[in-house]
Amino acid sequence: MPPAGPARRCRGPVTRDDAGVTTRAPAASPQRHVRRRALALLLIGTAVVHTTMFLAKPIVSYRVLALGGSEFDVGAVAAASALLPIFLAIPMGRFSDRGRVPVLLISGGIVLVAGPIGLANVESLLGVGLVNAAYGFGLLALMVAGQAVVVALSEPGEYDRNFGWFTASASLGQMLGPLLGGWVMGASSGPLLADTTTAFLTGSGVAMGALLAYGLVVVVLRGSAAFGPSMPDRGHDGAGRGSALALLRNRQLAVAVFVSFAFISGVDLLIAYLPVFGEHAGLSPSLVGAMLAIRAGLSFVTRLFLDALVRLAGRLMVILVSAAVATATMLAIVVSSGPFMLGTLMVLLGLTLGLGQPLTMTWVVEQAPQQLRATALALRITGNRVAQTTAPALAGGLSGLIGVAGPFVLAAVLLGAAGASVVPFLRSR
Incomplete structure (x- = not known):
């Protein structure tokens, strides 16, 4: 029998029993x-x-x-x-x-x-x-x-x-x-x-x-x-089967995709429109850049300790609290005055906005069938890309109606809705 290639080897060695039936043992998980x-x-x-x-x-x-x-x-x-x-x-x-x-x-x-x-x-x-x-x-x-x-x-x-x-x-x-x-x-x-x-x-x-x-x-x-x-015991024909849209019939998975949509919209709107807000408030580009760097740096730190946060309060509670704080902070930006207050708000956003993406990744994985986990994560990525193309356009239109506050109000609405969507699942636990 010719040697198996890399894709075949990951399915385990081929054996033949006394009755002449050929089987393939599952590959071992990495140590x-x-x-x-x-x-x-x-x-x-x-x-x-x-x-x-x-x-x-x-x-x-x-x-x-x-x-x-x-x-x-x-x-x-x-x-x-x-x-x-x-x-x-x-x-x-x-x-x-x-x-x-x-x-x-x-x-x-x-x-x-x-x-x-x-x-x-x-x-x-x-x-x-x-x-x-x-x-x-x-x-x-x-x-x-x-x-x-x-x-x-x-x-x-x-x-x-x-x-x-x-x-x-x-x-x-x-x-x-x-x-x-x-x-x-x-x-x-x-x-x-x-x-x-x-x-x-x-x-x-x-x-x-x-x-x-x-x-x-x-x-x-x-x-x-x-x-x-994803399902090696069923072979390649079993893995990846099933409608991606059918995954959204699972309410928790659909909410996880929406929460991810809301959080990434908040991040993108902040990055795109804080310079515009700073221009109206008389803040220099270097100061605005420093504030965005503070936000990104704190998001990096909170992600390192994400597991401890989840163990302390539970995944859905962390999502709810971070969405609520981010909602209030986005609205506070609109009425903020002075660099110190705005910098404080960036600290709060840094501590909260970075949590949505990793938490929704885990939530999606746990809710998806094993053979469709990568497909479900890709569905989440699709939602993120829709957010990154539609949210700025909506924010631009809203800015024409209510001024520079528009993008931050939109971000607050999305984040508030994300937090509210988690509440029913907290009650059911």
């Missing part, structure tokens, strides 16, 4: 030290991915402006990277559920390296938009695969801790990326177009670290059940 090593490599890769991503995001805008684009063009190019995931996240989740996580990790890592090189070499707005869309496709593959690996490496009681670390590593990259991009742009002294080229090539070099880390994850877990289909 504890192997899981720890793979998780550490995944966290390193995730931090590097988000460093590259958040280096590239603002540089793309500068590239568009350097090519003569308008503010509308900046928005259109930025939206290009978010639109594809709305339609492709769920198919990628199914692909992952069928045991193809290594393919997503390696192909996504290659796109992560190649994307900035492409952005550095295109000199038309259409080209930037197309390459940015392809770049978003690669980032989506890494997000879907990364979350699937966290599930595979976690025991049932470890989801909150491991997803907390996973999102904390993402927060670290989100802090480092803009700093690195700003330093590269500031150190360059040429025309804006040339400076963006240098920054993109730097981002591609950084991305090599993620590709290496993910390659090592594949090597460490090769042949184990971690890379098998």
